[in-house]
Amino acid sequence: MATLSPLHGLRLALATTRNWALVGTIIMLGACAFAPTPHGTADLATVIARADGQVAILDTTAGQWTGKINGLGDLSHASIVYARDGRQAFVFGRDGGLTKIDILSHTILARSMQAGNSIGGAISQDGKLVAVANYEPGGVRVFDSETLKLVADIPTFIGDGPDRSKVIGLVDAPGNRFIFTLWDAGEIWVADFSSSNKPAIKRYDNIGTNPYDALITPDGRYYIAGLFGEDGMAMLDLWHPEHGVRRILDHYGKGENRLPVYKMPHLEGWAMAGNRAFVPAVGHHEVLVIDTRNWKEVGRIPVHGQPVFVMAHPDGKHVWVNFSVPDYDTVQVIDTESLKITGELKPGTGVLHMEFSPRGDQVWLSVRDENKVIGYNPYTLEPIAELPLPSPSGIFMSHRAGRIGL
Amino acid sequence: MATLSPLHGLRLALATTRNWALVGTIIMLGACAFAPTPHGTADLATVIARADGQVAILDTTAGQWTGKINGLGDLSHASIVYARDGRQAFVFGRDGGLTKIDILSHTILARSMQAGNSIGGAISQDGKLVAVANYEPGGVRVFDSETLKLVADIPTFIGDGPDRSKVIGLVDAPGNRFIFTLWDAGEIWVADFSSSNKPAIKRYDNIGTNPYDALITPDGRYYIAGLFGEDGMAMLDLWHPEHGVRRILDHYGKGENRLPVYKMPHLEGWAMAGNRAFVPAVGHHEVLVIDTRNWKEVGRIPVHGQPVFVMAHPDGKHVWVNFSVPDYDTVQVIDTESLKITGELKPGTGVLHMEFSPRGDQVWLSVRDENKVIGYNPYTLEPIAELPLPSPSGIFMSHRAGRIGL
Numbered sequence: 001m002a003t004l005s006p007l008h009g010l011r012l013a014l015a016t017t018r019n020w021a022l023v024g025t026i027i028m029l030g031a032c033a034f035a036p037t038p039h040g041t042a043d044l045a046t047v048i049a050r051a052d053g054q055v056a057i058l059d060t061t062a063g064q065w066t067g068k069i070n071g072l073g074d075l076s077h078a079s080i081v082y083a084r085d086g087r088q089a090f091v092f093g094r095d096g097g098l099t100k101i102d103i104l105s106h107t108i109l110a111r112s113m114q115a116g117n118s119i120g121g122a123i124s125q126d127g128k129l130v131a132v133a134n135y136e137p138g139g140v141r142v143f144d145s146e147t148l149k150l151v152a153d154i155p156t157f158i159g160d161g162p163d164r165s166k167v168i169g170l171v172d173a174p175g176n177r178f179i180f181t182l183w184d185a186g187e188i189w190v191a192d193f194s195s196s197n198k199p200a201i202k203r204y205d206n207i208g209t210n211p212y213d214a215l216i217t218p219d220g221r222y223y224i225a226g227l228f229g230e231d232g233m234a235m236l237d238l239w240h241p242e243h244g245v246r247r248i249l250d251h252y253g254k255g256e257n258r259l260p261v262y263k264m265p266h267l268e269g270w271a272m273a274g275n276r277a278f279v280p281a282v283g284h285h286e287v288l289v290i291d292t293r294n295w296k297e298v299g300r301i302p303v304h305g306q307p308v309f310v311m312a313h314p315d316g317k318h319v320w321v322n323f324s325v326p327d328y329d330t331v332q333v334i335d336t337e338s339l340k341i342t343g344e345l346k347p348g349t350g351v352l353h354m355e356f357s358p359r360g361d362q363v364w365l366s367v368r369d370e371n372k373v374i375g376y377n378p379y380t381l382e383p384i385a386e387l388p389l390p391s392p393s394g395i396f397m398s399h400r401a402g403r404i405g406l
Numbered sequence: 407m408a409t410l411s412p413l414h415g416l417r418l419a420l421a422t423t424r425n426w427a428l429v430g431t432i433i434m435l436g437a438c439a440f441a442p443t444p445h446g447t448a449d450l451a452t453v454i455a456r457a458d459g460q461v462a463i464l465d466t467t468a469g470q471w472t473g474k475i476n477g478l479g480d481l482s483h484a485s486i487v488y489a490r491d492g493r494q495a496f497v498f499g500r501d502g503g504l505t506k507i508d509i510l511s512h513t514i515l516a517r518s519m520q521a522g523n524s525i526g527g528a529i530s531q532d533g534k535l536v537a538v539a540n541y542e543p544g545g546v547r548v549f550d551s552e553t554l555k556l557v558a559d560i561p562t563f564i565g566d567g568p569d570r571s572k573v574i575g576l577v578d579a580p581g582n583r584f585i586f587t588l589w590d591a592g593e594i595w596v597a598d599f600s601s602s603n604k605p606a607i608k609r610y611d612n613i614g615t616n617p618y619d620a621l622i623t624p625d626g627r628y629y630i631a632g633l634f635g636e637d638g639m640a641m642l643d644l645w646h647p648e649h650g651v652r653r654i655l656d657h658y659g660k661g662e663n664r665l666p667v668y669k670m671p672h673l674e675g676w677a678m679a680g681n682r683a684f685v686p687a688v689g690h691h692e693v694l695v696i697d698t699r700n701w702k703e704v705g706r707i708p709v710h711g712q713p714v715f716v717m718a719h720p721d722g723k724h725v726w727v728n729f730s731v732p733d734y735d736t737v738q739v740i741d742t743e744s745l746k747i748t749g750e751l752k753p754g755t756g757v758l759h760m761e762f763s764p765r766g767d768q769v770w771l772s773v774r775d776e777n778k779v780i781g782y783n784p785y786t787l788e789p790i791a792e793l794p795l796p797s798p799s800g801i802f803m804s805h806r807a808g809r810i811g812l
Binding site for chain 1 (some may be wrong): 488493494496529803805808
């Protein structure tokens with residue numbers, strides 16, 4: 001080591017000092033960047049850009065992206081739920097990745113490859129637990145929403161055997177419960193975390209062949225599973241679990257002139273408006289109208305193609321429908337009172353998802369093949385913003401933080 | 407200056423370095439402190455401390471106050487609505503004060519003494535307009551939600567004359583409309599701001615004597631006004647304004663053995679659960695059960711006192727009821743299916759307000775005479791937090807930002 005004069009020492013000190021101050025400043029500015037931007041969360045949405053493993057944050061008031069979060073893995077068929085504060089969200093990737101993100105600072109807070117193959121998740125009513133539905137290994141894993149530490153592992157054994165069933169249709173229900181179906185076993189399970197993190201599990205068997213998706217009504221009362229292997233649907237009334245699972249809509253999925261089914265409709269896309277549910281028909285160019293007081297079909301509305309999502313406007317006066325290939329360039333609007341089609345949009349090829357702002361002043365559409373997300377005024381059908389995003393799919397408004405089953 | 411050895415120089419350098427780093431850190435931490443706190447908004451609530459002209463911000467996840475905002479004037483009978491972002495809120499004081507607050511930074515963003523005497527307000531569906539119902543001078547004033555600049559002034563003249571009516575029952579409705587009643591004129595007015603800030607106004611007259619309060623159903627379809635001067639209620643179906651206002655619940659307010667009415671019940675406190683509305687009876691120890699398909703009374707539930715608010719748990723299985731003096735130390739829980747009372751709490755004297763967390767894991771009560779706000783688990787009725795606050799009254803969860811009519 002060369003000798004240093006005192007001056008050299010001081011110069012070095014100052015140089016070092018400046019650097020340290022700079023480093024400190026950079027570190028602290030970095031920390032500030034992690035602190036929130038001056039924005040609330042209630043008017044933000046997350047949008048999945050599935051080709052890029054990216055989630056974009058949409059400011060629905062400004063009609064602009066506020067930022068993007070990368071590195072989220074395989075986001076095909078990904079979904080998002082929100083923490084209690086509406087700021088933190090949980091991204092469920094198809095590859096088993098569970099990622100906790102901060103939608104204000106656009107950062108990843110925690111990430112876990114919790115399984116090999118997953119299909120969505122849910123957050124408990126009290127916000128403390130996040131559950132993931134896994135195909136491989138079959139089961140549900142439940143994590144502390146703060147730390148993403150494993151809290152409970154629920155392997156879904158088929159019968160008494162060693163084989164596990166794939167899990168699907170996982171939702172939260174009131175009373176800190178998670179509900180899900182077993183694809184390979186034809187069962188519905190209710191895991192009750194209200195007393196402790198060792199859940200009380202109730203199994204309902206023989207619900208039908210290959211439940212492929214499920215929904216829970218907005219009040220959290222009825223859990224309804226669609227069946228891939230047979231017609232009809234399986235319904236559990238959570239106010240009366242003692243009545244067991246009963247079959248509804250015996251003809252759901254049936255039909256003499258059934259067309260090839262291009263895509264099984266999403267059940268999360270059932271629209272509830274007043275006493276009616278508006279339900280995509282399987283393999284038909286129809287939306288079914290169901291009376292939710294007795295769960296009987298009371299009407300069919302001819303539409304442009306095979307419906308995928310049927311979404312209710314928050315005011316209940318209209319439902320919006322998108323379609324599977326080859327009709328996925330079109331969205332139709334149905335009046336829930338007259339049951340007539342009152343509007344139609346052609347936003348572009350590949351309309352995958354629609355999401356209303358919570359009070360219904362806006363609706364946002366993902367148009368995958370055009371690489372854009374478009375916002376509309378749902379009353380005038382005029383566009384309000386068009387934003388570029390590679391291969392957008394699911395759109396999730398943050399008000400879901402306050403909704404049962406979302 | 408003493409000569410320094412190279413070693414001294416290095417020591418000094420390091421010492422100075424540490425100080426600079428420390429100073430930088432302190433400066434930047436200071437800057438960070440002015441930046442918003444690291445919190446979302448979806449789990450926050452505002453609570454009015456009316457004796458002190460103060461609003462306290464409640465973190466419902468932590469069960470703690472995050473801060474208080476002072477200088478809000480006369481907050482007796484005050485109410486709060488939220489901006490689209492859930493972070494900014496508008497406080498309507500009794501003294502005509504309209505104050506825009508930031509619930510993360512705990513600051514006043516803007517304030518206007520917009521009238522002499524006011525009774526609540528609303529925010530438009532698109533979040534751009536804030537309307538205030540005024541007694542003096544009688545009318546509605548509408549402000550830009552960003553700047554609080556006056557956008558529209560709607561004086562409520564009685565008939566064609568120069569006198570103005572007091573305004574009450576102001577709510578927002580889908581399609582950027584505000585709806586309100588004229589106490590002195592017996593009218594309902596609909597002000598439609600969907601096309602411009604010069605509203606199209608539609609007047610409905612002869613609705614009944616002295617409408618004293620009103621509500622709008624959660625989907626924004628039915629506007630219902632209570633009548634102080636006669637029995638029955640006035641209802642406008644906003645899907646069919648061409649049908650005009652019709653009378654429902656002819657006997658509402660009537661009864662052979664009517665007791666002295668200590669406090670007119672709040673209509674905002676109607677609970678909608680499934681096809682039923684649970685409504686406080688006027689001057690009776692009863693909650694009325696209404697079928698919302700035909701707006702007929704279908705039952706009466708005997709309760710502990712004269713009900714003031716009847717609030718539905720978000721899961722629709724129970725409604726909670728509080729009472730007017732002298733029974734305002736009690737809260738009762740009614741099962742909406744069996745119509746039986748299934749729970750009772752005695753939180754203390756002066757239970758003025760109840761508010762559920764949006765997914766129903768908590769309920770928060772203002773206990774005025776005990777100067778505290780208490781949170782409960784509504785399933786177990788166990789308290790989860792008890793927080794001091796002088797004379798608390800209204801509690802407003804921020805998820806109201808995403809609800810029609812709230």
